[in-house]
Amino acid sequence: MSNRDRADRTAAPGSSLDAARRTRELAMAAGGGTADLLVVGLGATGAGVALDAAARGLDVVAIDAHDLAYGTSRWSSKLIHGGLRYLAAGQFDVAHESAVERGVLMTRTAPHLVAAQPFVLPLTPLVSRAQASLAWAGFRAGDMLRLAARTPRQVLPVPRRLTAAEARHLAPSVRATGLRGGLLSWDGKVTDDARLVTALARTAAAHGARVLTRVRALSLGPTGARFRDELTGEEGEIRARAVVNATGVWAGGLVDGFRVRPSRGTHLVLRSERLGALPAGLHIPVPGETNRFVLVLPQGDGRTYVGLTDEPVEGEIPDVPEVPETDIGFLLDVLGSVLDTPVRRDEVDGAFAGLRPLLDTSVPGAPDSTRTSDISRRHAVLTSADGVVTVVGGKLTTYRRMAEDAVDACGLTSAPSPTATLPLVGAAAPEHLRDLPAPARLVRRYGTEAPAVLALAERDPALAEPVLPGHPVTRAELLWAARHEGALDPSDLLDRRTRIGLVPEDRAEALTVAAEILSRATPSGV
Numbered sequence: 001m002s003n004r005d006r007a008d009r010t011a012a013p014g015s016s017l018d019a020a021r022r023t024r025e026l027a028m029a030a031g032g033g034t035a036d037l038l039v040v041g042l043g044a045t046g047a048g049v050a051l052d053a054a055a056r057g058l059d060v061v062a063i064d065a066h067d068l069a070y071g072t073s074r075w076s077s078k079l080i081h082g083g084l085r086y087l088a089a090g091q092f093d094v095a096h097e098s099a100v101e102r103g104v105l106m107t108r109t110a111p112h113l114v115a116a117q118p119f120v121l122p123l124t125p126l127v128s129r130a131q132a133s134l135a136w137a138g139f140r141a142g143d144m145l146r147l148a149a150r151t152p153r154q155v156l157p158v159p160r161r162l163t164a165a166e167a168r169h170l171a172p173s174v175r176a177t178g179l180r181g182g183l184l185s186w187d188g189k190v191t192d193d194a195r196l197v198t199a200l201a202r203t204a205a206a207h208g209a210r211v212l213t214r215v216r217a218l219s220l221g222p223t224g225a226r227f228r229d230e231l232t233g234e235e236g237e238i239r240a241r242a243v244v245n246a247t248g249v250w251a252g253g254l255v256d257g258f259r260v261r262p263s264r265g266t267h268l269v270l271r272s273e274r275l276g277a278l279p280a281g282l283h284i285p286v287p288g289e290t291n292r293f294v295l296v297l298p299q300g301d302g303r304t305y306v307g308l309t310d311e312p313v314e315g316e317i318p319d320v321p322e323v324p325e326t327d328i329g330f331l332l333d334v335l336g337s338v339l340d341t342p343v344r345r346d347e348v349d350g351a352f353a354g355l356r357p358l359l360d361t362s363v364p365g366a367p368d369s370t371r372t373s374d375i376s377r378r379h380a381v382l383t384s385a386d387g388v389v390t391v392v393g394g395k396l397t398t399y400r401r402m403a404e405d406a407v408d409a410c411g412l413t414s415a416p417s418p419t420a421t422l423p424l425v426g427a428a429a430p431e432h433l434r435d436l437p438a439p440a441r442l443v444r445r446y447g448t449e450a451p452a453v454l455a456l457a458e459r460d461p462a463l464a465e466p467v468l469p470g471h472p473v474t475r476a477e478l479l480w481a482a483r484h485e486g487a488l489d490p491s492d493l494l495d496r497r498t499r500i501g502l503v504p505e506d507r508a509e510a511l512t513v514a515a516e517i518l519s520r521a522t523p524s525g526v
Contacts, residue, residue, distance in 0.1 A: 010452035012425040015202040017211060017486030018521075025210040026229065029061045030236040035210075036060065036412055038224055038240035040217045040254065043073035044193070044396050046246035047200035047211075048403030048419070054207035055422055056407065056415040061238055062201070062209055063227060065216035066319070067492050068485075069197035072248050074496055075321075075354025076396045077267065077295055077307055080105055080114050080188030082149070082156075083397075084142040088291045094378050095145055101398045102188045103151035109400075110424045112433055112447030113196055116156050117189035118280040119295075120171045122338050125178040127285055132183070134290065135283075136161070139185040159185040170280040175340045184280070189297070191444045193396060194496040198485050199424040200399075206425065213486060220245060220254045222387030231488075242410040245390040248357040249317050255384050260392055261360035262317060266327035267307030269350035269502050274343060275304055284338050294334040300441070301472055303349075303502070306331050313355055323351040350503040359393045381409045425449070441472060446480075453480045468510045473498045475517055482521035490514035 029035065037053045039046050042064035050062035064070065083091075083098030105114040123132050139159040146156050160183075167182030168174065190196050201211045214230040224239040245255050249262045272278070275296065282296035297305040309327045328351060336342030359380050379394030379402045391406040404417040426447025436443050438450035446453050456476040457464035463476035481487040481497035493514045495501035500510050 010455070011449060011484050012202065012206055014208075015206040015425050016484040017202060017205055018483055019488055022212055022214075022486070022488075026212050026215060029210050029212065029238050030227070032239075034224075034239040034241060036241050037407075037410060038238055038243045039063070039246055040220065040225060040244065041071075041246035041248060041251075042068050042197070042201060042211065042213065043071050043246070043248055044069070044197050044200065044399035045073075045248070045391055045394065045402050045406075046244075047197050047204060048399040049244050049246055049391070049406050050209045050211065051200050051204035051207065051422075052400075052403040052407045052417050052419050053410075053412070054204050054209040055418050056413050058407075058412055060204065060209040061212065061240065062204065063212045063215040063217060063225075063238070065214070065230060067213050067488070067496055068201050068211075069194035069496050070319075071250070072354045072357065073197050073396065074194040075265065075267075075352050076193045077265070077305070078190050078193055078297060078299075079117070079295075080190050080397050082142055082145050082187060084138055084145070084187075085291060087141055087145065088138055091378070096148060097401060098395075098397050099145040099149035099151070101401055103146075103149045103155075104400065104420050105190075105397075106151065106155050106188055108421055108423065108427075109419070110190075110196065110199065110427055111430055112426050112428065112443060113191050113199065113424070113445075114188050115191075115444075116186050117297075118157075118170070119185050119187065119283050120162065120167055120174075120280045121183040121185070121283040121285070121293075122167055122171055122174045123180045123182055124175065124338050126287065126337055131285060131290070135285075136183055138291075139183060142185065142187075156186045156188070159183065170278075171282055172277060173275045173340060174282075174338050183283075185283070188397075189281075190396075192499060194499070195445060196396075196424075198497065199426060202425045202485065203422070211486065214488065217254060220388050242412055243388045244406050244410065245388055246406070248392070249355045251357065251390050251392050253317075255388050255390050257384050258382055258390070258392070259360040261358045262313040262355040263358055264311045264313050264321060264327070264353050264355055265308040266311075266323050266331065266351060266353040267305045268328060268331050268348050269352070270304045270306060270343065270347065271349055272298060272302050272304045274347055275339075278304065282338070284334055286334055287337070294331060296335070299499075300444075301499070302470060303499075306335055309353075317355065321353040321355055323353045327351075327353070349505075352502055356395070357392050379405070381405045383409060445477075449480075453477060456480060467498070467500060467513050468506055471500060471506065473500060475513060478514060478517040479521055482518055487518075490518065493517070 036058040039049045039062040054060045083095030087095035162182035164179045216228045218226040228235045278298040283293040286292045382390045389409045394402045438454045442450035501507040
């Protein structure tokens with residue numbers, strides 16, 4: 001057996017998504033039969049709905065006008081968090097739900113993608129002793145959430161106080177003058193939010209779901225949707241017994257009866273050497289706020305993210321949100337408040353923004369002074385007058401519970417959801433992941449499929465080369481994405497299957513390689 005065959009055969013059975021499978025399954029979906037469920041939107045929630053329904057034995061078609069994780073699901077802070085902020089706001093049910101779902105991902109369904117992330121809150125002169133005490137109480141309350149969610153301490157260690165020397169060791173770029181110590185806390189972090197969505201979609205496909213990107217819903221009804229194939233321009237109809245609208249901030253454009261109030265979360269992308277070695281992330285208190293922080297998040301790929309904002313968005317909702325200079329200035333100002341040497345504007349290599357799909361519960365026509373940062377992150381499952389189910393609100397951490405509730409609302413089956421214990425593609429016990437014959441970086445991204453990705457490069461040494469100098473992603477990873485992860489064009493490869501595209505200069509340099517890899521990719525036959 002060749003290395004090519006061995007690599008392809010090691011992909012999770014039935015999970016491979018490629019251009020040929022898309023063509024076949026779109027023809028089947030539009031061929032006149034009736035599926036049990038049509039899901040519109042393939043972010044974390046929509047892919048989660050497709051998986052939940054398919055795992056319960058339903059016949060599922062899931063479509064998206066663009067690509068997997070094209071919208072909000074690729075623009076998060078990459079945190080799978082335990083809901084501490086919601087606890088402080090008195091939203092105890094939301095906080096507990098977040099902690100439970102974090103534990104599910106870390107211990108059962110995606111331990112290869114979600115791991116513990118340490119954070120340091122530096123106790124600088126700008127943080128009063130009262131603020132420090134409040135933050136410490138919050139971190140201890142967060143540990144109680146962990147305990148209530150039954151997440152082991154071996155998975156998420158307990159918070160503790162740090163001396164000034166310990167804080168400087170974990171955060172060497174923080175200003176030493178006046179530093180009186182720090183607070184160490186832990187939360188969950190996903191290797192890559194778009195990779196989580198890809199794993200969800202592929203796991204759904206392995207359970208029989210037809211996962212179709214570049215298929216735009218032109219209109220929705222209780223018995224299906226009118227669609228357009230964005231690759232060919234051809235239009236058709238997909239029929240289904242039930243329909244779930246999981247299009248996030250765009251949900252109101254397909255179904256009437258509710259309003260989404262988008263909130264923009266902006267992150268900066270810095271070269272990691274600018275802040276030096278960061279064994280931990282940073283919590284930096286926002287001046288004048290009691291429960292809001294700017295986060296510094298080292299990514300392990302030579303980049304560090306700094307975020308995030310929480311600003312209302314008015315008017316038409318763009319496919320890809322722009323980052324205003326005011327957001328960049330705000331984040332740089334807060335970051336600079338704790339650094340020895342503030343980051344200059346010309347040292348920002350990239351920036352990205354995502355739109356949170358918050359449900360607007362205000363009374364139409366009445367004045368509303370509520371900030372988007374104060375709107376509840378509870379999700380809602382709404383059924384329109386004509387029977388279309390829409391799921392909105394929530395957050396990345398709780399996608400699984402949102403999906404379960406949406407499938408329940410469709411009333412298609414009495415079978416319980418199995419997804420709390422259903423491993424995603426690549427998942428395995430930590431001890432098994434540690435023993436895989438592949439680099440740790442690949443294991444964190446591909447889990448049990450990492451040796452198969454590595455095998456591509458062993459067969460062809462040219463595929464072991466990085467896509468661009470100084471970045472760890474190899475050409476083999478792009479080829480794997482085209483053969484198994486549904487990538488159809490260079491933007492899929494650079495902007496979602498990898499995150500090279502977050503730095504515009506890197507994206508431009510890598511485009512030629514991405515196009516070459518796509519030209520040699522052939523259907524895997526899996």
